[in-house]
Amino acid sequence: xxxxxxxxxxxxxxxxxxxxxxxxxxxxxxxxxxxxxxxxxxxxxxxxxxxxxxxxxxxxxxxxxxxxxxxxxxxxxxxxxxxxxxxxxxxxxxxxxxxxxxxxxxxxxxxxxxxxxxxxxxxxxxxxxxxxxxxxxxxxxxxxxxxxxxxxxxxxxxxxxxxxxxxxxxxxxxxxxxxxxxxxxxxxxxxxxxxxxxxxxxxxxxxxxxxxxxxxxxxxxxxxxxxxxxxxxxxxxxxxxxxxxxxxxxxxxxxxxxxxxxxxxxxxxxxxxxxxxxxxxxxxxxxxxxxxxxxxxxxxxxxxxxxxxxxxxxxxxxxxxxxxxxxxxxxxxxxxxxxxxxxxxxxxxxxxxxxxxxxxxxxxxxxxxxxxxxxxxxxxxxxxxxxxxxxxxxxxxxxxxxxxxxxxxxxxxxxxxxxxxxxxxxxxxxxxxxxxxxxxx
Numbered sequence: 001x002x003x004x005x006x007x008x009x010x011x012x013x014x015x016x017x018x019x020x021x022x023x024x025x026x027x028x029x030x031x032x033x034x035x036x037x038x039x040x041x042x043x044x045x046x047x048x049x050x051x052x053x054x055x056x057x058x059x060x061x062x063x064x065x066x067x068x069x070x071x072x073x074x075x076x077x078x079x080x081x082x083x084x085x086x087x088x089x090x091x092x093x094x095x096x097x098x099x100x101x102x103x104x105x106x107x108x109x110x111x112x113x114x115x116x117x118x119x120x121x122x123x124x125x126x127x128x129x130x131x132x133x134x135x136x137x138x139x140x141x142x143x144x145x146x147x148x149x150x151x152x153x154x155x156x157x158x159x160x161x162x163x164x165x166x167x168x169x170x171x172x173x174x175x176x177x178x179x180x181x182x183x184x185x186x187x188x189x190x191x192x193x194x195x196x197x198x199x200x201x202x203x204x205x206x207x208x209x210x211x212x213x214x215x216x217x218x219x220x221x222x223x224x225x226x227x228x229x230x231x232x233x234x235x236x237x238x239x240x241x242x243x244x245x246x247x248x249x250x251x252x253x254x255x256x257x258x259x260x261x262x263x264x265x266x267x268x269x270x271x272x273x274x275x276x277x278x279x280x281x282x283x284x285x286x287x288x289x290x291x292x293x294x295x296x297x298x299x300x301x302x303x304x305x306x307x308x309x310x311x312x313x314x315x316x317x318x319x320x321x322x323x324x325x326x327x328x329x330x331x332x333x334x335x336x337x338x339x340x341x342x343x344x345x346x347x348x349x350x351x352x353x354x355x356x357x358x359x360x361x362x363x364x365x366x367x368x369x370x371x372x373x374x375x376x377x378x379x380x381x382x383x384x385x386x387x388x389x390x391x392x393x394x395x396x397x398x399x400x401x402x403x404x405x406x407x408x409x410x411x412x413x414x415x416x417x418x419x420x421x422x423x424x425x426x427x428x429x430x431x432x433x434x435x436x437x438x439x440x441x
Contacts, residue, residue, distance in 0.1 A: 031389075034062040034097035034121070036088055036112050038074035039275060041126060042103035045153075045381065047078045053382070054389040062095040064088050069279030077274070088112060092119040099124060106211055107204045110135035117148040124151045124388060128214040129406030131206030133414055133431040136407050140432065143403050151388055152406030154218045157399040158387070159378035161342065161354040161370040165331075166223055166397050168368075173358055174333025177224060180314045184216055184327040187345055191300070191320035192262050195240040196251075196289040200296040202417075207298040209235070209413035213318055216327075217306075218401065218409035223331075226310035227408055227436035232425040233304040233416035239321045241296035249293075250286035262291045304416045310438035323347065336360035354378075407434055 033050075035042055050058060060078070064085040065071035071084045085091035092100075092115065100116035102109055102125040110130045113123050129152050130136050143150055156162060169177065186194075194212070198204045205211040221227065237243070248254035257263045266272050266288040276287035300321060306314040324346035330339035340356045356368040372378050386392075387400060411434070415426035428436050 030057060030059040031099055032061045032095065032097045033058045033099045033101060034064070034091060034095050035060065035101040035103065036064040036091070036116075037102065037104035037126075038063050038065040038071050039103070040271065042101070043074050043077055043275075045126075046101045046103060046124070046385075047074065049381070050385060050389065051078060053385060057389060058099075061097055062091040064091045067279050067282045067285070069282045070275055073275050073279065077271075088115065092116065092121070097121050102126060105198055105204050106206060107131050110138050113139050113150065114142040117142050117146040117150075120146075120148070122149045122151075124153060125406070126153055127218070127406065128206065128210050128410045128413070129403065130410060131202075131204075131210050131414075133411065136410060136414075137432045140403060140407060140434070150403040150406065152218075152401040152403065152409075153384060153388075154215065154222075154399075154401045154405070154409070155377050155380040155384045156215050156219055157222055157380070157397075157401065158383035159380035160374075161340070161356065161372065161378065162219065162223075162380075163397050163399070164356060164368065164370055165338065165340070168338060168356070168358065169223055169331065170225075173336070174331055174338050174360075175335030177312055177331050177333045179312060179332045180220065180224070181330045181332075182216065182220065182314060182316045182327070183329075184213070184316075184318045185322035185325055186212070186318070186320045187322050187325040188262070190325055190345070191322065192240070192291050193264075194298075194320065195291040195296055195300070196262075196264060197287065198285070200241075200289070200293065200298060202297050205298065206410070206413065207235075207417050208318060208320060209233075209299065209302055209304070209416045210410050213302070213304075213316075213413050213416075214409040216316065216318070217412035218405060220306070220314060220316075221405065221408050221412075222398065224308055224310065224312050225439040226308040226312060227434075227438070228306050228412050228415075228428050229309050229436045230307045230425055230427050231304060231412055231415035231419055233302065233419040235299035235302040235416070235420040237296065237298065237300050239300045240291045241300075242292070242294045244292040247292035247294065248290050250290055251288040254290065264288045299420070302416065302420075304412070306412060308438070309436045336363065404434065407432065408436075 060080050060082045062082055063071050063074055068086050075084050100121040100123050102112045106128055116123050199211055246256045251264045272287055302318045304316040326342045326344040328341045337359050342354055343350050352373040353369045354372045358366045411428050411431050419426045
């Protein structure tokens with residue numbers, strides 16, 4: 001058995017041991033699930049759809065949030081009868097779940113992942129798995145110590161066009177990949193939202209290099225079947241935060257709302273009002289915070305150079321104030337070039353498909369069209385949930401992400417952030433016990 005087959009097969013076995021089809025068969029007891037973090041993401045991705053799609057396989061036994069009003073709102077929203085908690089330890093001791101879903105602020109993931117495993121639960125955690133190298137090591141050590149398993153919810157791996165890219169690269173469409181150009185654009189609506197929420201502070205999100213870009217770095221690690229070795233980066237905050245002549249605490253009482261293009265009327269979103277506005281008195285959190293606040297300490301433009309164990313070089317960038325949303329990526333290989341421009345949101349009409357262009361050296365151009373009319377990150381969300389709660393097929397495309405995958409994705413962002421702060425290249429091997437390797441021979 002060669003190295004690639006070994007890693008692929010052991011990854012499949014590990015994923016199956018976490019949540020196997022037999023565990024969820026109708027003649028077995030339902031899986032007991034608890035959730036910590038009951039905001040929009042938790043209830044919208046791991047609450048309502050899980051109950052709808054796998055209600056006969058799972059039973060929610062507890063909900064936990066530091067905000068007592070929000071956790072009660074979540075219980076009503078999900079139409080559950082389970083108890084609610086503001087104390088995580090109390091929930092785990094009382095409910096003893098088989099599976100813990102972690103959807104809290106990124107900077108607290110490590111606490112709940114580690115404690116959850118120590119209480120005997122397997123973990124499904126939102127990305128990013130954590131926000132710095134010390135917390136990352138704590139998670140890896142706890143998983144090894146407890147024998148429990150972690151799944152990181154990288155839904156991007158499951159969307160059809162990204163799966164097709166994986167397949168083309170595996171089949172040698174461009175020969176051996178030598179370099180990658182990867183540029184991601186957050187528009188002035190989605191991008192700005194990170195600067196009005198808790199993500200604006202490094203202590204909460206680790207910066208967009210960790211919170212958002214870990215998605216993108218995971219895709220690179222997965223597509224290239226290799227681990228990142230060294231990172232060098234530049235970054236700055238040049239648009240949001242202090243880069244404006246006026247500011248306020250949040251949008252609703254703002255005296256500048258009539259002239260601010262980034263004014264956000266949260267009262268038009270019923271769910272946000274119920275979950276956040278109506279519960280502000282408990283924790284003081286404003287979901288419609290001002291994007292010009294001077295305490296913002298994350299970057300809004302980033303450029304990252306990554307060297308991989310298999311010698312692939314990557315040039316990556318992230319811009320958080322673009323006029324449209326999506327990304328451009330190109331894989332340069334010894335036999336050609338594979339590229340695509342994925343348009344996620346733009347002020348013009350597009351046909352309902354994603355187009356991949358394959359151009360071979362001394363050959364012709366081939367255009368591959370992938371339908372993109374599915375909801376939930378191009379259909380990635382529903383495929384990911386099925387793979388977690390009712391996996392009935394082999395993990396052919398190695399899409400099930402383990403703690404190691406989650407760690408390597410955030411370590412690229414952590415290394416990039418450290419590089420920007422220090423002005424020096426950062427070696428991934430210096431951050432945790434993980435030693436980079438090339439999966440593909």
